[in-house]
Amino acid sequence: MIVIKNISKSYSDTRALKNISLRVNRGELFGLIGPDGAGKTSLMRILTTLILPDSGKAKMDGLDVVSDFKKIRQIVGYMPGRFSLYQDLSVEENLNFFATVFGTTVEENYDLIRDIYYQIEPFKTRRAGKLSGGMKQKLALSCALIHKPKILILDEPTTGVDAVSRKEFWDMLKKLQTKEITILVSTPYMDEATLCDRVALVQNGQVLDVDSPTRITEKFPRKIIRVRSDETYRLINDLRAYEKAESVFAFGQFVHFVGINDEVETSELDMYLEKRNHKNILAEEIQPGIEDVFMNMQSNI
Amino acid sequence: MKTILYILQKEFRQIFRNRTMLPMIFGVPLVQMLILVFAATFDMKKIDMVVVDKDLSTTSRQLVAKFDGIPFYHVSQAVMDEKQAEALLLNGESDIALVIPANFERNLIRNNNGQLQLLIDAVDGNSAQLIYAYSGQIISSFNKNLIAHWKGIPEFAPPTQVKISETYWYNNELDYKWYMAPGILAILVTIIGMFMSGMNLVREKEIGTIEQLNVTPVKKYQFIIGKLVPFWVIALFDLAFGLLIAWLVFDLPIVGSLWLLFGFAGVYLIGVLGLGLFISTVTDTQQQVMFVSFFFMMIFILMGGIFTPVESMPHWAQIADRINPIFYFMKILRMIILKGSGFSDLLSEFLALCVLGVVFLSLAIWRYRKTI
Incomplete structure (x- = not known):
């Protein structure tokens, strides 16, 4: 269980965290969602006792991150955003090393990492630096789990990993959750947010909203229209120039459009775009996703 | 542990x-x-010497021959005036110039007073001092033999003097x-x-x-x-x-x-x-x-x-x-x-x-x- 109360942190003149409060329940898979520079890493570093907060309190399983930092290091598994294992040691050596510094052995907690480790076990004599991105991720997770932590903190674990490995990685997290491990994970990918039990939307060092992914999208009050035409770039510019437009964002091959009110109809957009000589126009109403919520919150700040 | x-x-x-x-x-x-x-290393292995012998007498030639006879002195050039010698020092071809003025031998015999000039390249102060010390020793030993020769005393029985014998400890x-x-x-x-x-x-x-x-x-x-x-x-x-x-x-x-x-x-x-x-x-x-x-x-x-x-x-x-x-x-x-x-x-x-x-x-x- 993680309890964060009014945590603030500044680096010289940038305020990385502004009075953040959060609560992550035991055994929960909790996501911190936000763009780069939102303050996710700073928050995680405070929780893992790597940096001190300027003000506020945080407790990990009842232990204070400032005064009980030694005990916290025993119960927390941390996977930094950057691959931080020894690249010049082999897979096996890395795992043994981290087991030893935590005062345990690989055999003792093997059952916890078996599902993850068996996939990289065939390469156990290979240097960690020579592994593929997905395998590095699995090794890092194994090392973070080797001392059977109660809380697992993962800083953007899937950044730079291919789609298949990302999916596998999240399946593993789901499995770990069943073993009573509290997991706090940050990600810039909105699609991963839907896999969490609850998410916190973080922006500029502040929490915009905390809820389950479905509730967050349900709460979104606006109608979203997905638009497509042959010239995406001109489409965005034209839609932004439209007098009834409130927000317009590129979304893969589509453009998501939110009008100044929900009276704006798809047919209106069709007509407007036809006048502007767009070809193959498609405009349809869709269910909002987390990213829509997020983009809208951002533009409203 | x-x-x-x-x-x-x-x-x-x-x-x-x-x-x-x-x-x-x-x-x-x-x-x-x-x-x-x-x-x-600070050991002097080779000293390039240029000689300006304006006297061209027996004595001056003996002095030059004495320098030339010492293994690490290399009398590389002989020129006729100081200007040329200075030029050689300047472009680094010589480490030392020995200037023997005209009438060196005559003054020595008549007035008991001969003058020599040493010009030393002192960009490297340490080696300049070493060169000066070596050259000074050579000239003074030449001087001693000269006196002995003229006074008719055999070369290897110099006049009474304090003799120093040295041993270098720890690095013989x-x-x-x-x-x-x-x-x-x-x-x-x-x-x-x-x-x-x-x-x-x-x-x-x-x-x-x-x-x-x-x-x-x-x-x-x-x-x-x-x-x-x-x-x-x-x-x-x-x-x-x-x-x-x-x-x-x-x-x-x-x-x-x-x-x-x-x-x-x-x-x-x-x-x-x-x-x-x-x-x-x-x-x-x-x-x-x-x-x-x-x-x-x-x-x-x-x-x-x-x-x-x-x-x-x-x-x-x-x-x-x-x-x-x-x-x-x-x-x-x-x-x-x-x-x-x-x-x-x-x-x-x-x-x-x-x-x-x-x-x-x-x-x-x-x-x-x-x-x-």
Whole structure:
């Protein structure tokens, strides 16, 4: 269980965290969602006792991150955003090393990492630096789990990993959750947010909203229209120039459009775009996703 | 204890897997001992002399012949006026010009007073002094023989005079290599200790592994020991390797006790490693470590007395040298190797090294944070 109360942190003149409060329940898979520079890493570093907060309190399983930092290091598994294992040691050596510094052995907690480790076990004599991105991720997770932590903190674990490995990685997290491990994970990918039990939307060092992914999208009050035409770039510019437009964002091959009110109809957009000589126009109403919520919150700040 | 052993095992593994490390461990001593010791010498091997003989008399020719007869004087040119000689000095073709004025022999016989001029290239002050001293000796010995010859006394029975016979202690043949080798060894040990340990720790910062390590329950002292011991061992190994080369290649006599030598080196290294680690705790990249270490190394080496005796430095420099570990270590190495000094002779140096070791190491441990 993680309890964060009014945590603030500044680096010289940038305020990385502004009075953040959060609560992550035991055994929960909790996501911190936000763009780069939102303050996710700073928050995680405070929780893992790597940096001190300027003000506020945080407790990990009842232990204070400032005064009980030694005990916290025993119960927390941390996977930094950057691959931080020894690249010049082999897979096996890395795992043994981290087991030893935590005062345990690989055999003792093997059952916890078996599902993850068996996939990289065939390469156990290979240097960690020579592994593929997905395998590095699995090794890092194994090392973070080797001392059977109660809380697992993962800083953007899937950044730079291919789609298949990302999916596998999240399946593993789901499995770990069943073993009573509290997991706090940050990600810039909105699609991963839907896999969490609850998410916190973080922006500029502040929490915009905390809820389950479905509730967050349900709460979104606006109608979203997905638009497509042959010239995406001109489409965005034209839609932004439209007098009834409130927000317009590129979304893969589509453009998501939110009008100044929900009276704006798809047919209106069709007509407007036809006048502007767009070809193959498609405009349809869709269910909002987390990213829509997020983009809208951002533009409203 | 088990943790420390495991950390050590990991460090050694990484060191031996590092492609630049092994060549460094063996290459640095080889290059330093085989090249630097020979290269960094003050022995005058060859002095190029230009002669301006305006007298062209028997005596002047005898004097020139005397210089030419000395193995390391090379009378390369004879010119007719000072201008040309100066030009030769200026473009570095000659080290010294001997100017014999016209009527040198006549003045000598008539007035008992002959004059000579020596022009010496003093860009390198040390060798200029040596050249002057050598040349002065040659001329005065020539002078003595001249007097003896004219007075009819046989050359080998000079007039009554105090005769000096000298022995050079601890380095009989004034072999410069024997003087340099211990100094170079001190530098060698310091480079390994200071640079390598510092670079190693900061590398963990650069790669980011320190972040992962800091969230583990590894204790500060365990981590520092893990960083210290491998380079302590490697530096001592390199000292042994360097000594072996010196012994094999230029017969460096090791008069004193090897145990004492390595004991001192062990104590010295604690301080140097501590300083290296301290530098790495206040820097973030290997480049910064290099610059800061280099700054200290330059000062330590040049003030440590490798080329110039510390006793001839200004008083304030001698006082400043009290916090210079290389100064003590160079002195200790020379005293043990050449002179055979025992522990009691080196007690004050030992205490100084202990103090420096404790200070540098405490700084490193104090400054190393398990936070970022």
